[in-house]
Amino acid sequence: MSRNLPIGIFDSGVGGLTVYRALHERLPEERFVYLGDTARVPYGTKSLATVERYAVENARFIEAHGVKLLVVACNTASALALPAIRRSVSVPVIGMIEPGARAAVRAAMGKSIGVIATESTIRSGAYRRAIRELEPEANVVERACPLFVPLAEEGWAESDVARTVAAEYLGDFRPGGAGHVGIDALVLGCTHYPILRRVIRETIGDGVRLVDSGEAAAEAVESLLASEGLARPRADVDDLCDARAGDEASARRRELCDDLDRFYVTDAAERFARVAERFLGFAPRMLEAVEIWGRDELHTR
């Protein structure tokens, strides 16, 4: 396995871009291939069988592009389909749940942990299991926050609507309120939720530590690359950039290197680019629409 291969990332849509951002910031020397399954988004309300099938198709697509590692940058797919994904590809796979659970146990010092995520992630109990495996005595409070995803995608993350929704979902995590539910850390267990970080923080107050599952996964990726000897050495990137940039200044070089990250979506590339700008601060430059062909028939099961 060449350490110069890119890292593969897939998500049900744009949410995984928060994970891409965390990876890119932590590992600037690495290159990435990203797939957003925008034709079938969202996964958060869908069944195990369906999420498994979609996730495996995505994983195979990414593997076929030649990657050294696959990051499942979608909490729902990680919660429901990680075993199926691992069976279907031969590269190492990192999901969101285990790193998120580990960071939460560390942040809460093993005490009371809140988890917010999609309906399907919560229903799977994946976070609860992962946290309890690390810390059997931990108290885990799980809660689905389905409206956070459309709020983030519509660019309403800092609106009064977001504040009202957050108060409805999370108001009781704030100390001093009626029916207060005490937690020490709160896992943002859906890749969209970091976009609402500020409103979530305002709602729950300063006493609760926020755990971004994407940042936790980026840390896990860094460790794995180091332990497997798969990290791309800085010098290789400079060579590559030099080869591409010729004699130009290093800022320009950096810019050209960023161009090496490739983004694929299964539908509506234009909308993806628009929302991506909100999530990343810039629109991906190498963005291509790919198609998943369905058979013509429906089968009764």
Add this chain to the structure above:
Amino acid sequence: MSRNLPIGIFDSGVGGLTVYRALHERLPEERFVYLGDTARVPYGTKSLATVERYAVENARFIEAHGVKLLVVACNTASALALPAIRRSVSVPVIGMIEPGARAAVRAAMGKSIGVIATESTIRSGAYRRAIRELEPEANVVERACPLFVPLAEEGWAESDVARTVAAEYLGDFRPGGAGHVGIDALVLGCTHYPILRRVIRETIGDGVRLVDSGEAAAEAVESLLASEGLARPRADVDDLCDARAGDEASARRRELCDDLDRFYVTDAAERFARVAERFLGFAPRMLEAVEIWGRDELHTR
């Protein structure tokens, strides 16, 4: 074509149940087959090519169940895919747009018409075209209201959140406010929106007539059945119910007849049943999950 065949309905998910309800109320003697494409919902943010492909697959599935007429109970599919659907099945097809536009022109007496719908429906310009075809002088104000769908599905239709969101989207339709946009009628151009009817009414005031595209479509179905001689005579239903109910009382008979409506979903039947209860007041009794099999590969286009 037998007049005793059921009427087929498909939607991207649960939203079309408001259309089913309108049809069922207007045509109690008719039976229905409903497909909700919950594995690929929502359509409202997806591209024309993708919505066309999904809609044609759904239409063929419904036609294979032996129906006399197909109702496309999804504004997005109607706006984007009606020609493709009509090419792919041999039964008459009724969509949401033309009936909704006709009812709006009547309600606004040809003057100023607001249309609220999904992002894709608005982007298609289908309502504007259909209204202008009937009334070239009409003023049409179109607006996407993407958060209304999750609010309806989460059961938050009458919440403070819904009020805040409605004020954000529609506040300027209320006379007397700042930047008032005057309209005479407002088309609820997404099948989820009737669930939010009360909050929408509160927001825009009593002076604007609300047009429910599902009710308009039910009227169009009634006309078509009459003109084609396809309406099921009352007596036939009584015979059928008698045959099934034996000597039992008529209330029980009616109940058994309701049982004849069949519901299919492509995923997450449990969630569908739960949300359906919110939309219909009861959970469908004959509900079955069916599967759409995708090929294993992704093709670059």
